[in-house]
Amino acid sequence: MARLTLPLPMRPGHVHAYLLEGADGWTLVDTGLALPATAETFERVARALSIRRIAITHFHPDHVGGAQDARAATGAAVHQGALDYEQCAHVWGNDGWPQVIADWFLRHGVPPAVANELLEAGSVYSQFIRYVPDPEPLHAGDAIDGWDVIATPGHADGHLALVRDGVLIAGDHVLPRITPAVGLYPDSRPDPLGDYLDSLERTAALGLRIALPGHGDPVEDPTGRCRALVEHHRLRLDETAAALRPEPRTGYDVSYVLFGAELAPAARRFAVAETLSHLERLVHEGRARRNEASGGVSYTDS
Numbered sequence: 001m002a003r004l005t006l007p008l009p010m011r012p013g014h015v016h017a018y019l020l021e022g023a024d025g026w027t028l029v030d031t032g033l034a035l036p037a038t039a040e041t042f043e044r045v046a047r048a049l050s051i052r053r054i055a056i057t058h059f060h061p062d063h064v065g066g067a068q069d070a071r072a073a074t075g076a077a078v079h080q081g082a083l084d085y086e087q088c089a090h091v092w093g094n095d096g097w098p099q100v101i102a103d104w105f106l107r108h109g110v111p112p113a114v115a116n117e118l119l120e121a122g123s124v125y126s127q128f129i130r131y132v133p134d135p136e137p138l139h140a141g142d143a144i145d146g147w148d149v150i151a152t153p154g155h156a157d158g159h160l161a162l163v164r165d166g167v168l169i170a171g172d173h174v175l176p177r178i179t180p181a182v183g184l185y186p187d188s189r190p191d192p193l194g195d196y197l198d199s200l201e202r203t204a205a206l207g208l209r210i211a212l213p214g215h216g217d218p219v220e221d222p223t224g225r226c227r228a229l230v231e232h233h234r235l236r237l238d239e240t241a242a243a244l245r246p247e248p249r250t251g252y253d254v255s256y257v258l259f260g261a262e263l264a265p266a267a268r269r270f271a272v273a274e275t276l277s278h279l280e281r282l283v284h285e286g287r288a289r290r291n292e293a294s295g296g297v298s299y300t301d302s
């Protein structure tokens with residue numbers, strides 16, 4: 001096995017791809033962004049190793065963006081989760097998506113000027129996203145050259161990870177130090193944080209030795225890390241519940257309570273989405289109420 005660390009022009013500054021050796025050659029997991037330096041890395045790797053397939057953990061730009069370049073360099077087919085690809089094409093293959101996102105944030109209380117800034121901040125990366133249309137579909141329960149494919153929804157609805165002999169190729173499901181973002185977005189599953197907490201419980205039950213994440217150092221105690229992430233979200237849910245009142249508050253309002261006022265537009269976008277995933281989990285737990293009026297969506301304590 002080998003790790004490829006690929007550059008990102010935004011924080012955290014890098015993303016890891018992994019090379020897994022199997023009986024019939026190598027599998028590349030994840031592809032970084034479509035940057036010239038990343039394409040050169042794939043060409044160099046392809047000269048040294050026989051890459052038989054490319055697997056994508058999830059459709060976020062820093063994992064799927066370099067897929068076309070990886071395929072061009074290696075000649076290998078791209079394998080991607082069926083649901084994940086559906087969302088990938090829905091989001092990145094749709095010129096209207098930034099407007100869908102902006103309208104949706106408006107419904108959740110984001111002021112128009114801020115929504116416009118979000119719109120601009122969100123379109124910066126589109127040139128670096130070159131996913132492969134109609135990939136080979138992957139499903140939980142499949143095996144890739146000895147690695148089991150498992151569903152790890154939460155950070156992305158269709159997030160997949162690979163496991164063999166106690167080693168998890170984690171994508172962004174479990175990260176060291178950073179808490180993986182779990183946001184609610186238009187057309188996403190209704191309770192992504194509920195999905196994520198279930199995924200973490202299942203991952204903890206695997207008794208893993210090590211998790212190799214998309215960002216940062218290997219996670220030496222994956223079970224402990226899963227438990228810490230569950231605990232983090234439980235505390236966050238309590239803070240979110242405490243921020244609710246009998247009077248309606250929007251996801252945007254509550255994001256100020258949880259994340260403070262000093263955020264750049266791109267960070268505010270993630271803060272609002274993350275706040276909404278917590279609010280929706282509270283609705284599912286019967287601890288909050290969602291109110292949908294013509295103008296938008298708000299939440300009250302129940």
Ligand SMILES: [Zn+2]
Nearest residue numbers: 058060155172
């Ligand atoms: Zn991600």
